[in-house]
């Protein structure tokens with residue numbers, strides 16, 4: 001039986017992943033506990049996005065083990081994984097350019113009970129209420145990112161995979177995204193965040209996994225990140 005006190009919400013063991021003949025995940029091992037905010041840090045091409053895709057069932061060739069709430073999901077289809085309560089906010093955001101903010105928020109399927117109502121979304125993202133009638137392509141990068149995160153909250157997901165939500169955004173907007181992510185954690189969401197910017201990650205996360213060449217090479221608790229800053233900068237090539 002699942003021991004809630006000791007069993008992590010998500011456990012990834014020896015995860016291997018391929019694109020066709022190209023072997024890109026070489027045995028990823030990590031875990032995330034309920035309510036935690038954990039990052040995957042690593043340079044371009046390390047395998048962070050591919051790991052996220054594997055967790056969502058979106059990578060066709062994957063082996064090893066991914067358990068969620070103690071249940072094996074390695075062979076499940078994306079929709080079944082979504083119904084368990086995982087959702088991904090992809091790097092490219094996927095906003096529909098010709099639809100309004102309000103319409104973009106109506107699109108996600110409700111996969112399980114507990115999806116946020118529009119009022120709840122507007123409470124977290126007041127800017128999206130102000131921009132409700134604006135089309136996707138009229139939004140700033142920061143507003144698009146807010147909308148992309150807001151959309152996955154509509155599905156009922158409780159475990160959020162956020163792929164580089166700060167990419168390409170100005171520092172003041174990065175700070176706002178950080179505040180939103182912290183708010184979501186406070187509301188009880190569990191979050192796996194892909195980041196290249198470990199200075200930003202350190203302001204919000206509990207722990208960090210360092211990914212290199214398709215494997216996890218280190219785990220750093222957040223209170224030790226400054227002490228490891230030099231080594232991390234070398235790892236991340238920053």
Ligand SMILES: Nc1ncnc2c1ncn2[C@@H]1O[C@H](COP(=O)(O)OP(=O)(O)OP(=O)(O)O)[C@@H](O)[C@H]1O
Pocket residue numbers: 019022024042043044045046047048049050051
């Ligand atoms: N669709 C694809 N087909 C073939 N190879 C791919 C594909 N997508 C990614 N790769 C390769 O898989 C490896 C891991 O890429 P991945 O996108 O997971 O890295 P990442 O750590 O997320 O980096 P980034 O920050 O650039 O997204 C890279 O070598 C990349 O070139």
